[in-house]
Amino acid sequence: xxxxxxxxxxxxxxxxxxxxxxxxxxxxxxxxxxxxxxxxxxxxxxxxxxxxxxxxxxxxxxxxxxxxxxxxxxxxxxxxxxxxxxxxxxxxxxxxxxxxxxxxxxxxxxxxxxxxxxxxxxxxxxxxxxxxxxxxxxxxxxxxxxxxxxxxxxxxxxxxxxxxxxxxxxxxxxxxxxxxxxxxxxxxxxxxxxxxxxxxxxxxxxxxxxxxxx
Amino acid sequence: xxxxxxxxxxxxxxxxxxxxxxxxxxxxxxxxxxxxxxxxxxxxxxxxxxxxxxxxxxxxxxxxxxxxxxxxxxxxxxxxxxxxxxxxxxxxxxxxxxxxxxxxxxxxxxxxxxxxxxxxxxxxxxxxxxxxxxxxxxxxxxxxxxxxxxxxxxxxxxxxxxxxxxxxxxxxxxxxxxxxxxxxxxxxxxxxxxxxxxxxxxxxxxxxxxxxxx
Numbered sequence: 001x002x003x004x005x006x007x008x009x010x011x012x013x014x015x016x017x018x019x020x021x022x023x024x025x026x027x028x029x030x031x032x033x034x035x036x037x038x039x040x041x042x043x044x045x046x047x048x049x050x051x052x053x054x055x056x057x058x059x060x061x062x063x064x065x066x067x068x069x070x071x072x073x074x075x076x077x078x079x080x081x082x083x084x085x086x087x088x089x090x091x092x093x094x095x096x097x098x099x100x101x102x103x104x105x106x107x108x109x110x111x112x113x114x115x116x117x118x119x120x121x122x123x124x125x126x127x128x129x130x131x132x133x134x135x136x137x138x139x140x141x142x143x144x145x146x147x148x149x150x151x152x153x154x155x156x157x158x159x160x161x162x163x164x165x166x167x168x169x170x171x172x173x174x175x176x177x178x179x180x181x182x183x184x185x186x187x188x189x190x191x192x193x194x195x196x197x198x199x200x201x202x203x204x205x206x207x208x209x210x211x212x213x214x
Numbered sequence: 215x216x217x218x219x220x221x222x223x224x225x226x227x228x229x230x231x232x233x234x235x236x237x238x239x240x241x242x243x244x245x246x247x248x249x250x251x252x253x254x255x256x257x258x259x260x261x262x263x264x265x266x267x268x269x270x271x272x273x274x275x276x277x278x279x280x281x282x283x284x285x286x287x288x289x290x291x292x293x294x295x296x297x298x299x300x301x302x303x304x305x306x307x308x309x310x311x312x313x314x315x316x317x318x319x320x321x322x323x324x325x326x327x328x329x330x331x332x333x334x335x336x337x338x339x340x341x342x343x344x345x346x347x348x349x350x351x352x353x354x355x356x357x358x359x360x361x362x363x364x365x366x367x368x369x370x371x372x373x374x375x376x377x378x379x380x381x382x383x384x385x386x387x388x389x390x391x392x393x394x395x396x397x398x399x400x401x402x403x404x405x406x407x408x409x410x411x412x413x414x415x416x417x418x419x420x421x422x423x424x425x426x427x428x
Contacts, residue, residue: 054405055301058272061294063326064336080275087269110404112277117401117423118392122278127404178332187331190324190341191268209331 037086039102039136047134047154047162053106056084059189063112063123067174078112078123079130083189093192097199098182101150105135105184132156135175135184148176149183180206251300253316253350261348261368261376264300267320271304273297273403277326277337281388292326292337293344297403307406311413312396315364319349319398346370349389349398362390363397394420 037056040048050056062081085093089103109131112123132155136142139150146167153171154162165171180186181196181203196202251270254262264270276295299307303317323345326337346369350356353364360381367385368376379385394400395410395417410416 055271055304057269058296058298060339061275061296062333062336062338063277063294065333065338066335067332080277082272082275084272090269117394117399117420118281118388119276119279119402121280122276124276124279124402125274125404127407174332180331185331188333188338190339193341206331 037088037102037104039104039138041141042161044161045164047136047164049132049134049156049160049162050086050104050106051160053084053086053104053108056086056106057090059083059085059105059192062188065188078114080110080112080123080125082108082110082125084108094195097196097201099137099184101137101139103137107131107133107135134162137182148172151175151183177205178209179203251302251316251318253318253352255355256375258375259378261350261378263346263348263370263374263376264318264320265374267298267300267318267322270298270300270320273299273319273406276402279402292328294324294326294337294339296322296324296339298322308409311410311415313351313398315351315353317351321345321347321349348376351396362386365389365397391419392423393417 036052037050039050042048060083064078065081084106086102086104089099092100092103108129110125111128111130113119113126114121114123116124134154134156135151136154137149137151142150142152144150153165153169155165156162175183175185178185180193181201183203186192186196186202187206250266251264253264256262274297278292279295298320300316300318303313306314306317322343324339325342325344327333327340328335328337330338348368348370349365350368351363351365356364356366358364367379367383369379370376389397389399392399394407395415397417400406400410400416401420
């Protein structure tokens with residue numbers, strides 16, 4: 001009987017080892033792991049550009065959008081704006097209608113081309129990136145007294161280290177006064193507006209503005 | 215000594231159980247698991263709409279694109295076209311410059327809005343979806359003798375069961391004759407064209423057409 005101890009023990013240990021190998025987690029299918037989508041700042045407080053933002057969730061695209069009636073486009077130079085969000089934040093929005101901390105929205109500008117290949121009219125996106133900005137919710141770093149809702153804007157015009165827009169920049173007041181949900185322009189994201197509507201997370205300012213319009 | 219058998223055995227079994235719990239695979243972060251992005255056909259051969267295509271990888275957007283100089287837009291009714299691809303196929307394209315079997319490209323049309331909220335000019339995407347098509351590479355189901363490269367087109371105008379475009383439809387010849395890589399219009403996808411160029415997977419027809427243009 002004592003001779004059976006190691007056999008049983010080894011059998012059970014083997015089972016444990018097998019369990020480890022068998023259920024090893026699969027490699028993430030689509031995008032980088034969760035921790036890859038955490039914001040990274042350098043010593044100067046600059047936000048590092050999320051390298052994989054084109055693998056994030058697409059929200060929408062605008063063309064030549066402008067907020068003043070007299071806005072002048074450079075003649076013949078149309079451009080597109082694409083918006084992406086990190087997948088963790090997107091998942092959270094589906095169930096809550098608002099954004100969790102560490103949400104990053106990336107606004108990517110692209111020059112529009114018109115005549116090329118078989119295309120004869122209308123516009124498509126060219127390889128020329130005309131701008132890159134990130135809107136990030138980081139409530140500890142950006143206190144709500146200065147940064148509405150704990151959100152800050154960074155510009156990446158000069159490379160992969162984003163420069164912070166100071167709180168006096170127009171973007172902060174405009175997003176605070178007109179954006180539909182949590183200081184973000186959900187009214188321009190066709191798959192998110194119905195969610196914010198049904199979850200009752202539309203801002204009072206936006207609702208008042210829409211009521212006045214109709 | 216015999217009394218220690220069950221203790222050791224239980225300990226090792228507990229270890230095995232712990233191993234199972236400890237390394238349980240995390241829920242997929244971004245999109246559904248790989249098998250969710252496999253095409254599903256019904257008994258009539260209709261392709262099921264991939265329900266989560268808005269979580270796939272975004273390729274690009276066009277506005278009012280047309281392939282004939284005289285193409286008529288409905289007055290004041292501009293529209294956008296967004297293109298998405300399943301993440302597995304996108305990953306494969308990054309390393310090969312071409313598409314694997316079971317690739318699905320989704321073309322989503324959306325009506326353009328102009329004046330709304332703070333927007334005064336230009337266009338943004340509305341909630342109204344104007345069309346939905348899938349271009350799928352399924353070489354066993356769609357033999358290359360009839361379907362160029364093993365690709366077929368499905369229309370989802372009537373719901374979630376896609377109707378197959380027959381091989382005589384214009385889309386097949388146009389894609390075969392003019393698309394930059396593997397019968398897909400990679401020339402309109404700014405992040406993919408450089409990859410196909412460097413991997414030398416651009417089609418002879420496209421290269422000849424571009425050479426004639428310049």
